[in-house]
Amino acid sequence: MTVTSKGFADRLTARPVTHSRITGIGGYRPRRVVPNSELVERIDSSDEWIRERSGILERRFAGEGESVIDMSAFASTPALEMAGVAPEDIDVVLLATVSWPYQTPAAAPMLAERLGTKGAAFDISAACAGYCHGIAVASDLVRTGTARHVLVVGVERLSDFTSLDDRGTAFIFADGAGAAVVSQSDTVGIAPTVWGSDGANWEAISQTESWIDVHQKGLDWPHIGMAGQTVFRWAVWGMAPVAQQALDVAGITADQLDAFIPHQANVRIIDAMAKKLNMPADIPIARDIAYTGNTSAASIPLAMERMVRQGEIPSGGLALQIGFGAGLSFAAQVVVIP
């Protein structure tokens, strides 16, 4: 017996495809400043040792009243104001994080409720590449008419998942939130994303034990561990070509950029990647990590927010942003600076 359709497939409608751009950016840095001197004893280190290996002078750790949701809201409000978008006009909230402490539900619906929208809301788990994944998804949601405005938040409270006795990570990870509003545009404001993953190196950056093992074997609270050398090799020699591909698909060259905003993983990675890319010396390169540490999903919007606020990069100019981290996962795109 043959089953036949009712013949209405050609009646489906879709909205016209438009363009997208970032219309607002915001950031929130927790109140408590943690200088290197506060961390050195437990990892038998020194301020100089930390600066040389990471470029980090200080970072922020969140405290009371600075939950993942609190920080996300504090970063989102100025982003919405800059975009001139009311919370109820946000159709989708995308929240990128690895440090939301509930297996379920996701953090995004709680943030949506806090801000005042009933739009679709879900989390993205792509670690340090989470924000750029969010921008990729948001851009296509807006371009295809699925959403008018999408709020993309990168937020971390990594201090909850960092061992202050781990010499490889204790001085690296930190807390904060960054947010961007992606809206419809008459011109291209977000170029195609170059992204991917390398699950063969799944263990290079990972939670030390699964929740099941922690529960069943009575293990201590897990933390995020990292194979530093493996990640360094991948981040510099693996990611520089990805950044170049993002320029290529955007149809521009490095000298036409107004900013280079890589994930703030480590100044050594940032410098080595810029060198590998032959980034012209006059292009501002984000080095927010010096005062913010590595805030994973939050690092790129936080860095962009600082550069915009301080007048270091021009509104309407072009920024190359690239996120890379646990998964291993990565995403890069050229965007127009809001």
Place this chain on the structure above:
Amino acid sequence: MADQQEILSGLAEIVNEETGLDPAEVQMDKSFTDDLDIDSLSMMTIVVNAEEKFGVRIPDDEVKNLTTVGDAVTFIQNNQG
């Protein structure tokens, strides 16, 4: 195929480029960390540049075994394409 002396002088150039160390300091019995004060990330840069220069693959797991300059020279010599 580069011989031991060629690998040593090539490696010394790579170390010099990454750290500014005098190439003459890079001798077979020197420890990368204890004598030459090369940290783990600089070591990885040296490893990748050595891979490119000598056409050899040095896996991440192998890097921790390269304690001295001599260890690196021997590994490269034994694994050249």
